[in-house]
Amino acid sequence: MRQATINRDTTETKIKLNFNLDDSSQTKIDTGVGFFNHMLTLFAAHGQFGLNLKANGDLDVDAHHTVEDVGIVLGQAFKEAIGDKKGIKRYASDFTPMDESLSLVSIDVSNRPYLVFDVDGLSEKVGTFDTELVEEFFRAFINQAGVTLHIKLMHGQNSHHIIESIFKGFGRVLNEATSVVNPDGEVPSTKGTL
Secondary structure (H helix, E strand, O other), X not given: OOEEEEEEEOOOEEEEEXXXXXXXXXXXXXXXXXXXXXXXXHHHHHHOOEEEEEEEEOOOOOOHHHHHHHHHHHHHHHHHHHOOOOOEOOEEEEEEEEOOEEEXXXXXXXXXXXXXXXXXXXXXXXXXXXXXXXXXXXXXXHHHHOOEEEEEEXXXXXXXXXXXXXXXXXXXXXXXXXXXXXXXXXXXXXXXXO
Protein backbone atom coordinates (compact mmCIF):
# COMPACT_ATOMS: atom_id res chain seq x y z
CA MET A 1 0.00 0.00 0.00
CA ARG A 2 1.47 3.33 -1.09
CA GLN A 3 0.70 5.69 1.75
CA ALA A 4 2.36 8.07 4.18
CA THR A 5 1.55 10.01 7.33
CA ILE A 6 3.27 13.34 7.94
CA ASN A 7 3.03 15.68 10.91
CA ARG A 8 4.12 19.31 10.85
CA ASP A 9 4.19 21.45 13.98
CA THR A 10 5.35 25.06 13.73
CA THR A 11 4.46 28.33 15.44
CA GLU A 12 2.09 29.01 12.51
CA THR A 13 0.45 25.64 11.84
CA LYS A 14 -0.13 22.20 13.28
CA ILE A 15 -0.90 19.63 10.59
CA LYS A 16 -1.48 15.89 10.56
CA LEU A 17 -1.97 14.35 7.13
CA ASN A 18 -2.36 10.77 5.89
CA PHE A 19 -2.25 10.31 2.13
CA ASN A 20 -3.03 7.02 0.39
CA LEU A 21 -2.48 6.61 -3.35
CA ASP A 22 -4.34 3.29 -3.54
CA ASP A 23 -7.32 3.41 -1.16
CA SER A 24 -9.89 6.17 -1.45
CA SER A 25 -12.18 4.83 1.28
CA GLN A 26 -10.82 7.18 3.95
CA THR A 27 -11.14 10.91 3.29
CA LYS A 28 -11.75 13.54 5.94
CA ILE A 29 -10.49 17.08 5.52
CA ASP A 30 -10.52 19.94 8.01
CA THR A 31 -8.22 22.90 7.42
CA GLY A 32 -10.43 25.57 8.94
CA VAL A 33 -10.71 27.14 5.47
CA GLY A 34 -14.02 26.15 3.91
CA PHE A 35 -13.23 26.75 0.25
CA PHE A 36 -9.86 25.00 0.58
CA ASN A 37 -11.56 22.01 2.23
CA HIS A 38 -13.89 21.85 -0.76
CA MET A 39 -11.01 21.93 -3.27
CA LEU A 40 -9.01 19.25 -1.45
CA THR A 41 -12.10 17.06 -1.23
CA LEU A 42 -12.52 17.36 -5.01
CA PHE A 43 -8.82 16.61 -5.53
CA ALA A 44 -9.06 13.42 -3.45
CA ALA A 45 -12.34 12.28 -4.99
CA HIS A 46 -11.27 12.79 -8.61
CA GLY A 47 -7.81 11.36 -7.92
CA GLN A 48 -9.33 8.40 -6.08
CA PHE A 49 -6.98 9.01 -3.15
CA GLY A 50 -7.44 8.62 0.56
CA LEU A 51 -6.75 11.92 2.32
CA ASN A 52 -7.13 12.44 6.04
CA LEU A 53 -6.11 15.94 7.01
CA LYS A 54 -6.41 18.05 10.14
CA ALA A 55 -4.80 21.47 10.03
CA ASN A 56 -4.87 24.16 12.71
CA GLY A 57 -3.34 27.37 11.48
CA ASP A 58 -3.08 31.01 12.43
CA LEU A 59 -6.28 31.92 10.60
CA ASP A 60 -6.53 35.07 12.71
CA VAL A 61 -3.69 36.32 10.48
CA ASP A 62 -5.03 34.87 7.22
CA ALA A 63 -5.12 31.51 5.42
CA HIS A 64 -1.68 31.84 3.80
CA HIS A 65 0.34 29.74 6.25
CA THR A 66 -2.33 27.05 6.43
CA VAL A 67 -2.68 26.66 2.66
CA GLU A 68 1.06 26.77 2.00
CA ASP A 69 1.90 24.35 4.81
CA VAL A 70 -0.77 21.89 3.68
CA GLY A 71 0.90 22.00 0.26
CA ILE A 72 4.27 21.28 1.89
CA VAL A 73 2.94 18.35 3.93
CA LEU A 74 0.94 16.87 1.04
CA GLY A 75 4.04 17.07 -1.15
CA GLN A 76 6.13 15.31 1.50
CA ALA A 77 3.47 12.61 1.93
CA PHE A 78 3.23 12.10 -1.82
CA LYS A 79 7.01 11.72 -2.16
CA GLU A 80 7.11 9.14 0.61
CA ALA A 81 4.03 7.26 -0.66
CA ILE A 82 5.22 7.01 -4.28
CA GLY A 83 8.42 5.29 -3.16
CA ASP A 84 10.85 4.13 -5.84
CA LYS A 85 8.39 4.87 -8.71
CA LYS A 86 9.00 1.50 -10.35
CA GLY A 87 6.38 0.61 -12.94
CA ILE A 88 4.40 3.88 -12.74
CA LYS A 89 3.11 5.67 -15.81
CA ARG A 90 4.99 8.86 -14.80
CA TYR A 91 3.33 11.33 -17.22
CA ALA A 92 -0.27 12.49 -17.50
CA SER A 93 -2.21 15.42 -18.95
CA ASP A 94 -5.88 16.22 -18.72
CA PHE A 95 -8.35 18.87 -19.83
CA THR A 96 -11.02 19.32 -17.18
CA PRO A 97 -14.19 21.33 -17.83
CA MET A 98 -16.25 22.95 -15.09
CA ASP A 99 -19.20 24.71 -16.69
CA GLU A 100 -17.71 27.62 -18.68
CA SER A 101 -14.18 26.97 -17.41
CA LEU A 102 -11.60 24.64 -18.93
CA SER A 103 -8.13 23.97 -17.58
CA LEU A 104 -5.20 21.87 -18.70
CA VAL A 105 -3.12 20.16 -16.02
CA SER A 106 -0.02 18.21 -17.03
CA ILE A 107 2.42 16.39 -14.74
CA ASP A 108 5.73 14.57 -14.83
CA VAL A 109 6.61 12.59 -11.69
CA SER A 110 10.24 13.36 -12.40
CA ASN A 111 11.89 14.23 -9.08
CA ARG A 112 12.45 17.68 -10.62
CA PRO A 113 10.26 20.37 -9.04
CA TYR A 114 8.99 22.91 -11.54
CA LEU A 115 5.71 24.80 -11.71
CA VAL A 116 4.17 26.66 -14.62
CA PHE A 117 1.00 28.38 -13.39
CA ASP A 118 -0.63 30.16 -16.32
CA VAL A 119 -3.95 31.26 -14.81
CA ASP A 120 -5.05 34.84 -15.42
CA GLY A 121 -8.25 36.63 -14.54
CA LEU A 122 -9.07 35.22 -11.11
CA SER A 123 -11.00 37.54 -8.85
CA GLU A 124 -9.14 38.53 -5.70
CA LYS A 125 -11.31 36.31 -3.52
CA VAL A 126 -13.77 33.45 -3.67
CA GLY A 127 -15.85 34.09 -0.58
CA THR A 128 -13.17 34.83 2.02
CA PHE A 129 -10.49 32.75 0.27
CA ASP A 130 -7.58 34.66 -1.31
CA THR A 131 -7.23 33.18 -4.80
CA GLU A 132 -3.50 33.96 -4.95
CA LEU A 133 -3.11 31.08 -2.47
CA VAL A 134 -3.92 28.55 -5.21
CA GLU A 135 -0.52 29.12 -6.81
CA GLU A 136 1.14 29.12 -3.36
CA PHE A 137 -0.37 25.70 -2.62
CA PHE A 138 0.85 24.18 -5.87
CA ARG A 139 4.33 25.71 -5.52
CA ALA A 140 4.66 24.29 -2.00
CA PHE A 141 3.46 20.89 -3.22
CA ILE A 142 5.82 20.58 -6.19
CA ASN A 143 8.87 21.68 -4.20
CA GLN A 144 8.36 18.85 -1.71
CA ALA A 145 6.91 16.23 -4.08
CA GLY A 146 9.57 16.66 -6.76
CA VAL A 147 7.18 16.85 -9.71
CA THR A 148 6.94 19.05 -12.76
CA LEU A 149 3.45 20.54 -12.97
CA HIS A 150 1.92 22.72 -15.68
CA ILE A 151 -1.44 24.37 -15.06
CA LYS A 152 -2.99 26.42 -17.83
CA LEU A 153 -6.41 28.04 -17.92
CA MET A 154 -7.83 27.63 -21.41
CA HIS A 155 -10.86 29.78 -20.67
CA GLY A 156 -13.20 30.63 -17.84
CA GLN A 157 -14.98 33.49 -16.11
CA ASN A 158 -16.16 32.28 -12.72
CA SER A 159 -13.24 32.04 -10.29
CA HIS A 160 -14.84 29.26 -8.25
CA HIS A 161 -15.33 27.20 -11.42
CA ILE A 162 -11.78 27.90 -12.62
CA ILE A 163 -10.16 26.77 -9.37
CA GLU A 164 -12.46 23.76 -9.13
CA SER A 165 -11.49 22.72 -12.65
CA ILE A 166 -7.82 22.95 -11.67
CA PHE A 167 -8.12 20.90 -8.48
CA LYS A 168 -10.20 18.20 -10.18
CA GLY A 169 -7.67 18.05 -13.01
CA PHE A 170 -4.80 17.87 -10.53
CA GLY A 171 -6.36 14.84 -8.88
CA ARG A 172 -6.98 13.17 -12.21
CA VAL A 173 -3.43 13.61 -13.55
CA LEU A 174 -1.79 12.61 -10.28
CA ASN A 175 -3.89 9.44 -10.26
CA GLU A 176 -3.00 8.59 -13.85
CA ALA A 177 0.71 9.39 -13.56
CA THR A 178 1.11 7.29 -10.41
CA SER A 179 -0.85 4.32 -11.72
CA VAL A 180 1.23 1.17 -11.87
CA VAL A 181 1.19 0.10 -15.50
CA ASN A 182 3.99 -2.47 -15.23
CA PRO A 183 4.16 -4.08 -11.76
CA ASP A 184 7.46 -5.82 -12.58
CA GLY A 185 8.84 -2.83 -14.46
CA GLU A 186 11.73 -0.53 -13.85
CA VAL A 187 11.70 3.15 -13.09
CA PRO A 188 10.26 4.89 -16.18
CA SER A 189 13.44 6.72 -17.15
CA THR A 190 16.30 5.99 -19.53
CA LYS A 191 18.58 7.18 -16.71
CA GLY A 192 17.44 4.28 -14.54
CA THR A 193 16.41 6.59 -11.73
CA LEU A 194 14.04 9.45 -11.02
